Amino acid sequence: MEEYKKIYPVSVILDCFGVKRSTFYRWKARGEKLEKRDEVVEKIEQLCMEHHFIYGYRTITRLLKKIHGLIVNCKKVYRIMKENSWLCRARPKKMPNIGQPYYVTENKLERDF
Template sequence: MIDKIEYLCMENQFIYGYRTITRLLKKSFDLVVNRKKVYRIMKEKGWLCRTRPKKTANLGKPYYVTENKLDRDFHTDKPMQKLVTDITYLYFGNCKLYLSSIMDLYNREIVAYTISDCEDTDFVLDTLNQLDLPQGALLHSDQGSVYTSKAYFQACTEKGITHSMSRKGTLADNACIEWFHSVLKSETFYLHKWRNLTKNSIKDIVQNYIIFYNEMRIQQRLNDQSPVQYRKLAA
């Protein structure tokens, strides 16, 4: 059994905790094991995953603010009906980059993203313009200055998007995308402790991880399917 646990940990780059590995033992090998035993083995072998909290920023004075229409209802039965977006900071090596992501709450898939060395309105508009959303789709963000800008408001209006915003200083209002950005860092940069990264290497790490997250990384809420697997099975 230990060899199977090691295989699953290595196969998934040591990103899963003992609960997920316990479920994978059953899914992959039809092996039912008490999760406490899996925890003990992973702890003894040094295979437990590690996490680190995400830093947040308080940006400038808002131009336009709307109410929280999402209201922490992160469930939807249809793709591209409810989406969430956020920016996170990539401070690694001697580099400073920003990642803007949009997640479809239907299957928690990252459907658009942009990596840039400049955090401005054009940066988030580039992410938004990757999508052709249905009229009335709900897009939720925080109250960062790029999302409360006139240009972003006009873009959402022209696309027929219903904009929703978190209450100020309330990270839980946008918990899903906050979680994704935290997991991305925990399972790449923090896990492997890379040093002396270049901008290109950071971009490669993020792009490769998003492919892995969308196509391979299982989630319990998706019946242990990846976001893409879940979407295809439901089609």
């Protein structure tokens, strides 16, 4: 397309291919967005590998801004990390031992200070 664009006007080329002008420019803009997204995915992967997948999406978002100067929404980082299974593992909450009674010490001082 770029070769023919130098010789013929864009409208003539698009008529030959049967493509509308709006579709062509939308397709062209989408390609630029995908290239930018691929760059973000590579940098997220690099940060995750570097830190052994212990950081979550919020920390990775801050690191992208601090190290690479990229301002990316945390929801987008979350989506990318979820698609590629790079999310950190959530720690299980500690549960109390239900079957064992608590040991209460004897009150020897009886508040006699």
